[in-house]
Amino acid sequence: MPTSSFTSASSAVPCPVVESLDAILPEEPLLMMGAGPVPIPAAVAKANAIVINHLGGTMVKVIGQVKSMARYVFQTNSKWVLGVAGPGSAAMEMAISNLAWEGTRVLSIKNGFFSERMAEMGRRVGARVSTLDVADRSVASLEEIAEAIRRERPEIVTVVQGETSNTVWNYHLKEIAALAKAAGALVIVDAVCTLSTMPLEMDAWGIDAVITGGQKGLSSIPGVSLIAFSDAAWERVKGRTAPNAHWCLDATLAENFWHNAGYHYTAPVSGVLALHEALRLVCAETLEKRFARHLKCSLALQDGVAAMGLRLYTPDACRLNSVVGIEVPEGFSPADVCSHISRMHQVEISGSFGLPIVRVGQMGEQCREHNLFRTVHALGRTMVDLGVKVDLPAGVAALERGLSGGR
CATH class of the missing domain: 3.40.640.10 (Type I PLP-dependent aspartate aminotransferase-like (Major domain))
Structure with missing residues (x-):
């Protein structure tokens, strides 16, 4: 009896064995704080x-x-x-x-x-x-x-x-x-x-x-x-x-x-x-309130990063608020920082396109106070873990002042 074309085709390429998404994805969802995509409501x-x-x-x-x-x-x-x-x-x-x-x-x-x-x-x-x-x-x-x-x-x-x-x-x-x-x-x-x-x-x-x-x-x-x-x-x-x-x-x-x-x-x-x-x-929310929220959160984040002892990449006059660039300390690569903060603190930030920076997003749902505190703490702890001298308490305090209107 001739073999059907369906049977022949299905036997030529074996059915793969793959893991479910539950087995692939991390147990704790990553906080998406890079240059996009962002958390969704x-x-x-x-x-x-x-x-x-x-x-x-x-x-x-x-x-x-x-x-x-x-x-x-x-x-x-x-x-x-x-x-x-x-x-x-x-x-x-x-x-x-x-x-x-x-x-x-x-x-x-x-x-x-x-x-x-x-x-x-x-x-x-x-x-x-x-x-x-x-x-x-x-x-x-x-x-x-x-x-x-x-x-x-x-x-x-x-x-x-x-x-x-x-x-x-x-x-x-x-x-x-x-x-x-x-x-x-x-x-x-x-x-x-x-x-x-x-x-x-x-x-x-x-x-x-x-x-x-x-x-x-x-x-x-x-x-x-x-x-x-x-x-x-x-x-x-x-x-x-x-x-x-x-x-x-x-x-x-x-x-x-x-x-x-x-x-x-x-x-x-x-x-x-x-x-x-x-x-x-x-x-x-209205655009006016949304613009104000984004500006306040981004400026507070920038204050926190600077107070910690890290350098912002772009001069203040032309600094983008929605994506904040941070210079990577000498001796480390963006991948070093991004992989550590993701693996150890479940926070995702971004590298760039050949530039010696990491980028933290301030877009939409990223601009929430609890996300900022978690991100600044995770970034500071990452630097400490990598042996970079930073003042994490000063960074968190500056973030708090910025969010409280004391910039």
Whole structure:
């Protein structure tokens, strides 16, 4: 009797024996205090466990509310808010690939790993990309930016509000956008680690595309992101003659699902529901209170780190609040610190991209006092364990003063 193809195929590759997640994951959940993802609230976790029809009436209502809440968080009245089934980098690629194509002149203000990523995405779609290279731990002056705009005559300017890789805050964002708009260029902003953690006013500042990920300031899950286009940007999207090479990231196709209740592809239903709850919690807190909470917690953390005797990486004038960079003491690597604090204290912090720093996040649910005390204590104990001389009591006392308003 001939052997069935099913039997033959199943016997050719043996069934693997694997461990369950319970056996792989640590007994005590790690406190996620790195550069993302961040801890998620119970309401977000609950929503992420639900599956509904991605084209049904309930989803239509959910999508409508997601867009409405997102407009508040982006501070835009633009209709053109879309979700992205992918990380913040997918939203970034949606912005770049829909607004730039072969021959488009793009100026990328480059002061770190993620601002360079936007430049690379531009090059990959055939744009003529020029970069304004900024020294580490600094921001470009407005004079330098104005000169680059005059020289390159860009159709698009890209900039990162908070460069997560080296913890630099581009505090001139509003003025950069004004310079670009005056020259007739569209402005794309990466707000992955800053949206809802610090002010960003898309309409008032004249920004044409803002992208963000779910897993940072919004305290949602990784893998579902948001993008907002201005009317001017959307006009360019709709007016292009060559189709976007990225089918999934084609904004004109995404419009069918996000604005016409039609089919594009099967949406990440659970992730969209999680994003809904994350945005609802932002709206319930209000942006003003959320900004104040983030600023207070980050400054208190910075005070604690400095009082302990460790050095903050970025100068105060351009220091990013949502991700705090800390220099690793001489003789140690970021991996030494990150592995020890995780293994011994169940706190996760991040290294960077070749820089001698570790990074502690202050985004969303990370900005809670109990998380800060645990993190500062764990960081101090890690340094003591590694033989680094620090003053842990002074660090904790400074953290307490900062949280109590005594900075």
